[in-house]
Structure formats: structure tokens, C-alpha cells
Amino acid sequence: MSTTRNPASQADPFESLGLSPDQAALYTAMLRLHRATLTELAEAVDRPAEDVLDALDGLVRLGAVNRRREEFLARHPVATIGRLVAERLDRMARETRQIDEVLAAAGRLTHHYDAGHDWHSGRFSVEPLSGADELWESVIGLALQAPPAELVMAVPDRRTMARFADGFVGQWIQAAADGILRPRMVVALDAVSEPAMRQVCARFSAAGAGLRALDTVPSWFFALGEGTAGLPAEWGVPLPEHSYNCYLVHAPVAVGALRALFEELWARAAPIFPRNNAQQVLRLAARGLSDDAIARHLGVSVRTVRARFAEAMSELGAQSRFHAGVEAARRGWL
Template sequence: MKLDVLGLTDETEAVYSALVGKPRCTASELAETCGMAAASVGRLLSALVKDGLAIRSAGRPPRFSATVPDVAVAALIDEQQHRLDAARSVVHQLMETYREAARITHPELAVELLTDRDDISSAVGRLTADARSEIRAFDRPPYVDRPGSNLDLQIQRQRRGVDHRVIYSREAVAWPGRMTSDIGPSMRAGEQARVRPELPLKLVISDDRAAIIPFSLAAGGQSAAYLIQQSPMLVALESLFEAEWERAVALTDGLEPEAAPDEPDVETRQLLTLLASGLTDAAIARSLGWSERTTQRRIHRLMQQLGASTRFQASLTAARRGWL
């Protein structure tokens, strides 16, 4: 039988199936159709009424009709799904307890090697979904999923009060359209973003509770990862993040108030940030959606405005003026 996954016995499903094709019948009439005892069919019909799969009409003897199948069975499916979700939540809580107990009993289990792509994806999803106060991350290629594919979920977390601090590598910022389609919207929703020319690894830290890093940044290295629980290694990763955060250059979110006559506009601030990050003309053009010619012209005009003869001098002068 097919409906046993919803908690229906073979006999219950047989009675319900017969009732669907024989509306407004008595228990005795349905018993003849099913080849069962009338008393047994009567008990099963009462159970179907209780579960919302059948309707009893008044009268002597009472007559029964099946509830519309797609409505009735869908309700059972939804109820079963709620139970599965509740069970899944309990499993997650038990796993947290298990990992904590294992970490104390076996310190070597503070680091768990994940070698399945689905396990890695699930671990990252669990870390970010369970965060209560802050997510810290290093963002750099290579990518398994398209950059920005989790933007909606991140914005939902930020609206719940989960802070996001992300350091992007120069390559990540230069990813075509990344600033306008992903990083910009994230920052407008509250993300604090900075950029470094290079990052030593990819990293996600959830609160001060756990982190995940790839096994390697080489080709194929994303198919394995380390899940790191509370331990000295996690403390070391947190310290690494904070050190890189202090050295990183803040990205502009494009929401600054209208610039005063002697201050740069939003696009100029974005350009300065990318210049300070060491991006090439081509990378800046891809990031901001400009042509290379427009980018070169804007850089040349900016250097003239700052009285700078080199990019480094332009970045230094802009920083002294408070433009960065």
C-alpha cells in the first residue's frame, strides 16, 4: 500500500479507497465492497472521520463520504512534514550535544573532516543559520556556488540582528558584476565589508562557536573541508580574522550622503577603494560595470584632482583627506 508512510494501515487505506468511489454509504454497504466485517469497517470509518479523511452524515444508520482526497491527504502530508521537521530539529540539537561531549572526551574531535560535497554544504548552511550574533568570513575564489546565490538568506539573517563582517580578496571584488549585484546589496542591508589584496584561505566563523575552512584552495580542494568546534584552533582562526580585518580597507556601500563640494561622490569613493586594494584597470572595470577606457579616464582625472603621480600616492593622499 502507498499511504502507510502517512500512518495509515493497509485496512484503513483499503476502506478509504473504497469510500472514495462509493460516497454516502453505510458501514455495512462498504463492508460488502471491501469483503470485511461490518464491525471492523465501522471502527475504521470512525478513525477516518477523526483524521479528517471522511465525513459522517446524521441519520440512522449513519452514512459516510470521503473527504476530497487532495485536500485530506495533503493535510496528512503537511502534518507528517511538521513532525519530520521537529525530529530534524531534535537531531540537530542532539548533534550539538554529541559534538560538545565528544570534544571534551576526545579533544582530537574538535576538528572534523568533511569529505562529501553535500555534508560541506549542509555544515555551512547550519553554521550560518544557527548564528545568533555574528558571522565573520573570508571571501575569495574559487567558488563552488555562484557568488551571491545566498544573498537573500544573508539579508534575512541581518534583519534578525546577526552582524556580518566579511573580508573580500581583490579577486572576489573584481568578480564581474559582484559589487553591484551582491556586495553592494549586502552592505546596504548592514554588512560590514573590507578588502585585502590577498587572503590566506576561505573561512566562515559562526559566533565564537564553530568555523569551517576548505581542505585546500587548489583544484578539487573544495570537495573536502574542516569543521572546527570550540578549541584553541578556533581561537587562532578568530585572531587571524581580526588581524586581517584591521589591515583591510573598508568598502563603500554606495549610501553616503551627498558629497560636499570638496569631497568625492559615491562612484569616486568606490574607485578609490578598489585602487587602494590594488586592482588592475580591467578588474576595476569589471567590478563597477565600466569600460576600461572609462575606468582609465576616471583614474587619470582622479589623480589630477589629488595631485598624485602614482596610484599609491593617490590612495595615500585620499586617505589623508579622509576619503577612504
């Protein structure tokens, strides 16, 4: 049995890592010579010096060979292969990220395609719903199809909020706690002014829901994910006045518009529940305590007290401490 190894087979790993056949053969010769001049290398591979120099320049750029004046020195093959493998892995990682970005873009672009296709074909999927049971349970049913489903919803009146709290909030709290639903809600301030309703909101918030209040909410609506929106039978009219008749609209353009409206309302609304630090200083100030007295009571510096007042004013959208106190009282923070 012959024990002679074919030099070409030894070069194959380098070729698979991006070396040309000439570079692989030259590097193999370099490893045997360890140190050589251009003339010596040309003789070793039986190639013109000009051709060898081009291949050598490529090996130097790859870090496989070092050049020292008139001589070339081969680097250890482990270091060379390690560098080539690392570069290949980096390239593969970049390509993988590019593929992920293309796939994500394809999903977004599909929504535009579907919207345009539905427009030209005359199809605009609208599904009527009737009754509070069908409405609130439909939202959970849709969320179960693709959890976790991001829901944004506006509630403009006390009756709608009370009916939701009485019959369905437990199911929604469980869905939020289980990660099926990721809700954010903007509600009218008077809809959550009663202590019982604030307790319901506190449970909902503890399950992960985002809750904010606004003096006036223009209408009831919701957007679930990127493909479904809920619209009332008549914009601006409370749901109970239409016996909870409403529509599910399956159109990305409608969902996008309602999401944009919600984000505008969300930015203007104030949290229903204040941060504890802000609430503490407001309550103590309402009792007539000065900044120094509040600081002693809480065991913090006066500077910290003033920072917490600034935080409270920011949350309430107040321009002064007096205004903050009025808003805090109106929102049930005191």
C-alpha cells in the first residue's frame, strides 16, 4: 500500500475556505520551506516569478504568509485556518442576518400587497358583531390564533368600561397573564374614577396590561395585531347605545390608521396608577408639609423630594405643583 500523500488533497481544505488552487499549492510549498525568497518559491512550484508574486500577495492579505523584506515566512497552519474559518463564520452570520431581514421585509410587504389586491378586487373583509358577549369573546378568540397578540383599545365611556369589567375582564386578565394577549388601553378618565373600577384596573395592570386615562377619548375602537380592527357601528357613539353592534375589519390599512390614532392618544394620556415615589410626595404635600418636612418623613434629601415632584408633574402633564395637586386629586391619586 502506498503511503505517499497527494499534495493536492492537502490543499483541499484551504480551497474550501476560499483559497484559489494556486494559492493553496503555493501555501503548501511555503509550509515545507517555512522561509523562502520569491525566486526559491518560484522554483519550488515551477511557476514564473510574476505568477507566484500575485498568489503570494493574496496569501499575505489573507494573513497566511508574512513578508519580511525579500523573504516570505509561512504562518502556522492552525493560525491560518483559524483566521479563515473566523472570516467565513462572520460572512455566514452577516448573510444569515440579511436573510432574516429579507424575510421580515417580505412579511411587511405582503400586507401592502394584500391591501392593494383587496382594493382592486373589491374585497374588503368586514365582519359584523352583535352583543357584548360576541365582541369581547371574539377578541380573545382572535388572540388565541396567533399569541402573543398585541392589542390596543380605546374606551370612551363609563358604561362600556363597566360592562367589560363586570363580565369579561377576568378572561382578559387571564389571557394577559398567560401571555396570549398584550393589551394597552386608553380610557376616559370618568370611566375609572370609581374605587371599584380602579381595583379592576389594578388587577388588569398587575397582569401586564398598560393602562392610561385621558379626559376625552374620541370613540371606541381597537386594533389587534396588524390584521384586525374593531370599529363601532357609529364613530363617537358609545357601544351600549347601539347594543354593542360593531364591525371587525380585516384590512392592514385600517389597522395601521387606528394604531396611529391610538399612539397619539397614548402619548397624551396619563398613567392611571402613579409611581409610588410620585404619589408619596403629592399626598404629603396635600397635607400641608413643606419640602423639608417631606424629606424628613421619607428619610430622603430635599433634592430627592423635588425630583419626585418633577416626576409627578411630568406624569400628570402639570405646569406647577398646584396644578399637579389638582390633577392628582381628579385622578384619584391622593
